Amino acid sequence: MMEFQKRMTDRGWSQVPLRLMLGFGFAAHGAAKLGRGPEQFAAALAALGIPAPHVAAWATTLIELLGGISIMAGSFVTAWSLPLAVVMLTALFTVHLPYGFSSIKLRAVDAAGAQFGQPGYELNLLYLVGLLTLVLGGSGSASLAVWLKRWREKRNCSAPQGTAIPSPASK
Secondary structure (H helix, E strand, O other): OHHHHHHHHHOOOOOHHHHHHHHHHHHHHHHHHHHHOHHHHHHHHHHOOOOOHHHHHHHHHHHHHHHHHHHHHOOOHHHHHHHHHHHHHHHHHHHHHHHOOOOOOEEEEEOOEEEEOOOOOHHHHHHHHHHHHHHHHOOOOOOHHHHHHHHHHHHHOOOOOOOOOOOHHHO
16 A cells, blocks of 8 residues: 555655646636626625635636646646635635634524524635645646646657758758
């Protein structure tokens, strides 16, 4: 078992589950906002006192959707982490902080099913720690960024050193 763990870590696969979960979570929230229409989200942001709510709604929607897809692919992880962290911190301080830490607050179970209270900031912190982990540890060798880098290096090294590649004009 330890050998398997070492091989997966050495090959950069250990970050894949984290990237997939974080990226999917962000992308799903962005897609939901887009599906409902950012105008609906803008109304919620206006009620919270967020300045320029229409701009903030579109920016948040696109950051979550595009940033989430990029995180899943392992591309531009560091670049997307700051705007995604800003989204999480904004949600934490404007919505979730007053409700405490726990994200799951079972209030009652009746014939209609489980009834939950307002979610706290637990998930915001988990997303932030996940982003920090990817920034500090990198997206891993099992990522689009590393695959593209290797492909470019392989392409650039395909001609032997000192060999001129003939141009169409020299024929």
